Amino acid sequence: MSEKSQFASKIGLIAATVGSAVGLGNVWRFPAEAQSNGGAAFLLLYIICVFVLGIPVMLAEFSLGRASRSDAIGAFKVLSPGKPWWCVGALAVLASFLILCYYMVVAGWTLEYLVESIGTGLYSHLDEAGGSSLHGIFAAKMQEYVATDAKPLLFTYAMIAINIVVLLGGVSKGIERLSNILMPVLFVILVLLCGVCLSLPGASAGVSYFLEPDFSKITPGVIVNALGQAFFSLSLGMGILITYASYYPSHTPLTRTSVIVSLLSLLVAVLMGLIIFPAVTAFGLDKEPLQGATLVFVTLPEVFANLPWPRLWSSLFFLLLFVAALTSTVSIAEVSVAMLQDRLRFSRRKAVLCVMLPLFVLSALCSLSFGSMSDFKLLGMTIFDLLDTFTTDILLPVVSIGVCVYVGWFAKNKLLSEQLSNAGTLKARHTAVTMNIIRYAAPALIALVLIYNYL
Numbered sequence: 001m002s003e004k005s006q007f008a009s010k011i012g013l014i015a016a017t018v019g020s021a022v023g024l025g026n027v028w029r030f031p032a033e034a035q036s037n038g039g040a041a042f043l044l045l046y047i048i049c050v051f052v053l054g055i056p057v058m059l060a061e062f063s064l065g066r067a068s069r070s071d072a073i074g075a076f077k078v079l080s081p082g083k084p085w086w087c088v089g090a091l092a093v094l095a096s097f098l099i100l101c102y103y104m105v106v107a108g109w110t111l112e113y114l115v116e117s118i119g120t121g122l123y124s125h126l127d128e129a130g131g132s133s134l135h136g137i138f139a140a141k142m143q144e145y146v147a148t149d150a151k152p153l154l155f156t157y158a159m160i161a162i163n164i165v166v167l168l169g170g171v172s173k174g175i176e177r178l179s180n181i182l183m184p185v186l187f188v189i190l191v192l193l194c195g196v197c198l199s200l201p202g203a204s205a206g207v208s209y210f211l212e213p214d215f216s217k218i219t220p221g222v223i224v225n226a227l228g229q230a231f232f233s234l235s236l237g238m239g240i241l242i243t244y245a246s247y248y249p250s251h252t253p254l255t256r257t258s259v260i261v262s263l264l265s266l267l268v269a270v271l272m273g274l275i276i277f278p279a280v281t282a283f284g285l286d287k288e289p290l291q292g293a294t295l296v297f298v299t300l301p302e303v304f305a306n307l308p309w310p311r312l313w314s315s316l317f318f319l320l321l322f323v324a325a326l327t328s329t330v331s332i333a334e335v336s337v338a339m340l341q342d343r344l345r346f347s348r349r350k351a352v353l354c355v356m357l358p359l360f361v362l363s364a365l366c367s368l369s370f371g372s373m374s375d376f377k378l379l380g381m382t383i384f385d386l387l388d389t390f391t392t393d394i395l396l397p398v399v400s401i402g403v404c405v406y407v408g409w410f411a412k413n414k415l416l417s418e419q420l421s422n423a424g425t426l427k428a429r430h431t432a433v434t435m436n437i438i439r440y441a442a443p444a445l446i447a448l449v450l451i452y453n454y455l
């Protein structure tokens with residue numbers, strides 16, 4: 001077998017892992033969830049979920065990947081040969097592939113909005129309708145960009161093609177290089193837009209609108225949301241972190257990496273809120289219902305149209321979204337690619353094509369869920385919604401529980417301590433606490449989430 005790929009540098013492996021974690025979950029789901037579920041109270045809860053549960057589970061996934069140097073299925077096969085634990089890995093691969101199918105569509109929208117912002121599309125014909133119905137205009141544009149057949153499909157295909165090019169480049173020359181270039185771009189745009197939005201008149205009202213703590217909003221449902229959001233935005237339960245850690249060199253400190261990745265992902269989520277809400281309140285747009293997709297595709301273009309140089313801000317903002325989406329799609333595609341390379345000994349090229357070519361049909365079905373197939377429902381849901389619900393509500397929690405139970409109870413006792421201490425070369429005083437969380441708290445709480453979703 002060919003030499004196992006590795007990330008070439010410390011910065012590169014962090015950029016790639018942060019690139020995976022920072023996705024649409026942070027950039028649009030988090031701000032909207034936080035604002036409607038208690039502001040700073042939700043943020044606090046979210047931070048607790050990330051640090052108390054998210055990081056230990058992340059460490060469990062990292063340990064599996066790096067100890068086995070294998071893909072999500074192979075990790076279990078290498079560490080417990082002849083046992084059925086590889087099924088947990090198989091579910092992770094399934095989850096990641098199904099998520100890839102629909103996430104690619106949303107990623108395509110970000111590219112579409114980027115292109116339409118750079119060109120004149122998004123901001124054309126604004127004067128004809130008069131300023132008062134800007135909302136209506138952008139809502140109609142969203143309808144055109146998202147809910148017709150041809151256009152969004154074209155951009156989904158473009159996104160698949162970009163992913164293919166990056167993945168064919170391999171781990172260090174494709175994924176790592178892409179992340180090394182794009183992650184700094186993402187942070188620069190983020191800080192720039194934050195500066196612009198926070199200096200708008202009335203920005204402080206936006207900040208309090210976003211973060212005003214309201215502990216009375218913290219209900220069991222909100223706790224379940226926060227936990228689900230934390231796990232999704234750390235890319236847990238998808239096999240991504242097992243796969244990426246299999247490319248980490250043996251001297252990489254796993255704990256430090258997990259803390260850096262979590263902090264950066266948290267930072268992006270909070271900065272996004274500090275971009276969105278001051279902008280929205282500055283123009284009195286907080287009266288409209290603010291929800292994930294409409295918030296970024298309708299309300300924010302409305303904000304940009306009110307600023308000088310709307311196309312500049314809009315292009316930067318959608319470039320940010322596009323970068324976040326792209327680095328996430330390659331990470332989730334890599335799970336299946338690595339699996340085919342390691343399990344079936346496919347060449348990189350064959351593996352990439354086998355994973356990506358079916359998407360031209362499967363993602364198309366998800367894209368058409370907003371267009372001519374919107375009436376086609378299974379279990380009362382469009383194909384897009386069905387995949388989203390089945391993966392986030394069922395598969396991801398099941399995989400995370402599987403990982404915790406395996407690492408906590410069935411894997412070789414020393415797996416975690418050896419990985420956290422890099423075979424004894426690092427101090428890892430937190431190993432016992434981490435192990436207890438992986439054994440008891442994490443699986444129990446994730447199981448509660450699973451049950452709660454179905455009550």
Ligand code: PHE
Pocket residue numbers: 020021022023024025026099103232233234235328329331332
């Ligand atoms: N953390 C990612 C996000 O917030 C989760 C993800 C990764 C989803 C890769 C899809 C693909 O969007």
